[in-house]
Amino acid sequence: MTSYRPIKTAVFPVAGLGTRFLPATKAIPKEMLTIVDKPLIHYAFEQAQEAGIENFIFITGRNKETISNYFDHAFELQSTLEEKGKNALLSATKDWLPPAGNIAYVRQQEPLGLGHAINCARNFIGDNAFAVILPDEMMVSEKPFLKTMVEFYHANGGNVLGVADCAPEDTDKYGIVDVQSEDGDVIQVKSMVEKPAPADAPSNISITGPYILQPEIFDLLSKSQKGKGGEIQLTDSINTMIQTTKTSGIRFVGKRYDCGSPSGFLQANIACALKRDDMKHDIERMLKEFIV
Numbered sequence: 459m460t461s462y463r464p465i466k467t468a469v470f471p472v473a474g475l476g477t478r479f480l481p482a483t484k485a486i487p488k489e490m491l492t493i494v495d496k497p498l499i500h501y502a503f504e505q506a507q508e509a510g511i512e513n514f515i516f517i518t519g520r521n522k523e524t525i526s527n528y529f530d531h532a533f534e535l536q537s538t539l540e541e542k543g544k545n546a547l548l549s550a551t552k553d554w555l556p557p558a559g560n561i562a563y564v565r566q567q568e569p570l571g572l573g574h575a576i577n578c579a580r581n582f583i584g585d586n587a588f589a590v591i592l593p594d595e596m597m598v599s600e601k602p603f604l605k606t607m608v609e610f611y612h613a614n615g616g617n618v619l620g621v622a623d624c625a626p627e628d629t630d631k632y633g634i635v636d637v638q639s640e641d642g643d644v645i646q647v648k649s650m651v652e653k654p655a656p657a658d659a660p661s662n663i664s665i666t667g668p669y670i671l672q673p674e675i676f677d678l679l680s681k682s683q684k685g686k687g688g689e690i691q692l693t694d695s696i697n698t699m700i701q702t703t704k705t706s707g708i709r710f711v712g713k714r715y716d717c718g719s720p721s722g723f724l725q726a727n728i729a730c731a732l733k734r735d736d737m738k739h740d741i742e743r744m745l746k747e748f749i750v
């Protein structure tokens with residue numbers, strides 16, 4: 459049986475400006491906005507941990523220091539909680555932290571696009587396949603989606619992309635797949651088109667992430683020119699790579715929230731609150747008051 463390069467590292471691009479959340483993102487990174495009481499980036503991080511990933515690279519930028527503080531110990535706070543015997547709260551601040559040495563931060567000096575952000579990790583990934591997780595996409599499913607993708611990768615190799623069906627009128631919001639073949643939730647990708655108008659879209663299968671990518675992507679990203687929106691797009695390089703590397707899409711089955719938009723972010727907050735025993739009833743009561 460062929461064995462494929464293991465996935466040990468996840469890259470989290472968190473250097474974007476988050477303009478859809480201005481004015482909040484003037485001072486707070488979008489990725490630190492909370493879904494109930496945990497920042498968005500924590501959900502992405504959990505997805506990586508659940509998939510067995512051990513190393514975490516954050517592509518950060520100016521004004522993103524709170525992200526590195528969050529993934530560190532907070533000694534004053536922790537010793538106060540310990541003294542007061544608030545053990546559950548103490549656990550919530552630290553039990554999930556990876557061992558020292560397993561997190562790295564790379565500064566993307568200018569926000570030149572997602573492709574450029576990923577390429578900033580090239581010297582730290584080396585010759586390994588790796589995962590990319592976008593903190594904006596909150597994906598709730600029975601089995602963690604990245605775990606499903608990693609298992610598929612170990613059996614099949616290549617690039618593996620998280621995809622989902624979108625409304626036909628929404629194709630201009632996403633990278634869209636041109637389908638080679640489809641077998642249930644597994645799609646062989648012929649090519650991809652960045653944000654096509656509905657009339658030009660080859661399908662309504664959108665690329666949502668996460669991504670499992672082969673390290674050869676870095677050569678392509680390094681040569682990549684600015685594409686749509688004046689940014690270095692990740693999809694342009696994946697598109698070139700498809701010619702030489704098998705690229706599969708795995709359809710996400712579950713509930714997705716586009717937390718990069720204020721409306722999706724609010725929906726995720728309400729959905730998460732409704733799952734919490736400590737607030738479910740209050741939120742249900744409030745929703746009923748508004749909806750009648």
Ligand code: UTP
Nearest residue numbers: 471472473474475476477478569570571572575
């Ligand atoms: P978005 O396309 O959502 O951009 O990036 P953004 O800047 O975060 O938000 P808006 O559109 O201005 O509201 C998707 C992900 O890629 C990261 C972002 O931090 C986000 O997690 N990103 C984007 C970078 O790391 N660098 C970039 O140059 C662009």
